[in-house]
Amino acid sequence: MKELIYQVEFKSDIVLPATSNTEGNIQNLDFIAGSNFLGMVAREYGKFENSFDIFHSGRVRFGDATILKGNQPTYKMPLSYFHEKGKEETLYNHHLIEDFSKFEQLKQKRNGYITKDLEVVEIDYNYSQKSAYDKTKRTSKEGSMFGYSAMKKGLKWQFSIKIYESISNDDIELIKKTILKSNRLGKSKSAQYGLIKISESNISDLGGAKAPLPNQTILYFKSRVALIDENGNPTYDLKYICNNANIDYSKSQIKTSSFTPYNGAMQTKTYERVVINKGSVVMLNDLTNEQKEEIENGVGIYLAEGFGDILINPSFLSKKELEFENSKNKKIDVDKIEIKTPLAKFLQQREDNKKEKLDILNDVDKFISDNKLTFFKIKPKFEAKIKPSQWGKIRSICTSGDKNFKDEIEDYISNGVKAWNDEQRDALLNKNYSLEFIKLLSIQMPKQKGEKDEN
Template identity: 35%
Template sequence: MERVYFEMEFLENVVLNKSNNTEGFSNTLDFVSGSVFLGIVAREYERFSESFEIFHTPKVRFSQAVPYVEGKRALRVPFSFYHSKGDASKVFNAHLNPEKMQYGQVKQKREGYFVLQDELLCFFELGNEYHQKSAYDSQKRKSEDSKMFGYYSLERDSQWVFYVEIDGSIREKDKIIEALEGIKYLGRSKNAQYGKVKIKRIESAKGENVFRISQEDSKNGVVYLYADSEIALFENGESTLIPSIENLGLSSGKIKWEECQIRTRSFKPFNSKRRRWDHSRNVITQGSVIALENVSKSDLESLKNGIGGYLNEGYGKVLVNPIFLLRDIKSKTFEVKREQAAREVKTELIEFLLKARKQKEQEDEIGNQVSDFIESNKEKLKSISNSQWGNIRMILEFSKEEWQEKIKEYIYRDYKSKDKRIKKQYEDCERELLGKLEKENLEFWKLLTIQAPKAF
């Protein structure tokens, strides 16, 4: 199957509730389900002639979106990772260090992601925000009583990556890519302030090829499966949370339970088209580790095709014997830095306020320039009478285009006047005034003619 990668940027906060609770606490997911991207493409269902193969079979698989850090696809922290209580910096692998599990006080590392850099695991956690809201009564034009609610949301400006696996028999690959690219909306409260994202196609995501599928490096013949996505298993047609050789799709081997680290969750997906909740899903969560013994090579190869159901929604993806489960690797914690992208102003109110602020800043700057000019030339300017400032102000008021030439003529006329008293008034400041006439704009001179008479 061909794998097509996409990068997704959150332009706004995104609400992806972990549970279906309508009351009480509900935290946010730390990934975007593949069903979201399937739904985005399914909005154009009628455009596709191969709609059944694309939307109802595993021939097209939409992966879950995970953080995209420094051009690398991040992975969820495995649940086999533990650390000593009070010291989260020293992380170790549970099945490789049984003595620490038996004699030490340890805590499971359940949150966060990591990227692999030169065999160094770099851990980080996603930021989220909480906003308290109130329902609005449009008739009374106020908040409704007893209708407060809150949302935890993933922060905007974060980068994510996902991929779509397309079978070679699908002829409408370009339509799928076209339907995914561009500005989209996902999650809850899309009509309010949440959910806006931008999706674009990229060539590939680094880090996909560093996790080897090799039984030769495993410990005592044990094979470790890392859940790179959620896994939905079925037993006799019913969903189950207990893995077995059969529901994993294997024909050989057995599960080594003492080295497994599995977490689960149950939820009901919401279908936006039908406006209804679907049946409950019981899944093994991303980051779980399943240990197997005596598995044949042919079975290991079959795991590449996925495990369990809902494969078209990104479920069932596993990594076999990734290097971070086969040996202890040094680790560090770092904070993901995101550049706050400049947002285009779209509302008329914000445009008006920004324009008013800019105008106020310009007026303050001109005011400071006028004050500095008067203060530094106080002795020279005090000889000019109020009536002469008034005449200059009248020129500025009624001569919008040729005001510089007319002021220059007015100053030269008085400077060359036979009246020694008038000539004396301009002798000391003629050079300064003419210099400002060439450098400064109309607004500067208007303010100067108002402030100068008051300064003396």
């Protein structure tokens, strides 16, 4: 079997809903389903020598795309990973735990992805509120608000296309040509979303290292799996993974879902599918070589759309206890885009100014907290040692435009009946505080009030 590996880069935000529903709380996929790539190639359906083999036989399999961390492929968080409630730094493989009594309460870790080196990453989203357009009134349509959660521009993904030897070279070349010229993905492609770039990749580590085959075998669902029984009916029963499968249900962790795909060419929904989600972990007893080969060839149906891809004994499921560094809130970094246009530079400047003001405000809050006893009496009641009128004068000096504003402030607070003491002057003037800092401090100081429970 030949394997073609490609990289996908988001050139805009991408919306990938997990369902074809248009109402209600719609969840988003955190991967790119292989059916998207099959659909891209299917635009040239009539040009293939044997279209049935390409799209319906399972001899060509368009795999799901998963997020890249640097140049490392990632894997959906295994459902066998658990952690003690409130302690996410250490994870435990459920199927390797022998004594559950030593844990107060275990919680399943479900979200995110991991690399083969056990680095946890999460995908970040942008949310946008939209409204339908009323063409007759040329305004927003009444009662037609909706929102999109989109994966951020700049993310990079990797997927593979597996092709059997029976597929002709001409058809393979047409697949390559079609997939590389495809540049749209997801929902609302005619608006601000959906722009991508697909390129060939030389990163080939898509399977993960595997441990030797033991008496008990761990199956990791790298993609979704759709099982059918002996009558061809969809089922969640794990015994249909392979012939005579001996499942250890006590050590298996699965998650199921159902969805109804929308066929764009037919412009209608197809039959509902019931699937076992990626990241599920199943333990098999006494796996034979014949069963192993059967699993490696793909499990269940819809193989052409990337379903049925299962890893046997991946390395990240072989350790009982796993330590993760900075596992919480680890996001995928995206490449920074060079700012060239005047509009982009203007918007970037506004963003930088907002961040600068926020940093100054945080510094002011810290100053007030650190110097509370210097500027306020706490007991018997909360009272400011510096009158609001003095802070008003300092603010007036800051807004006067005088370059020597610090000298003028020092002269004001060092002389007169209401001169500050040495500790107060040193707190304000000894450090090289900026004009904006002192101005904001003079605004915030008169607003300070004591705690309600103080005497």
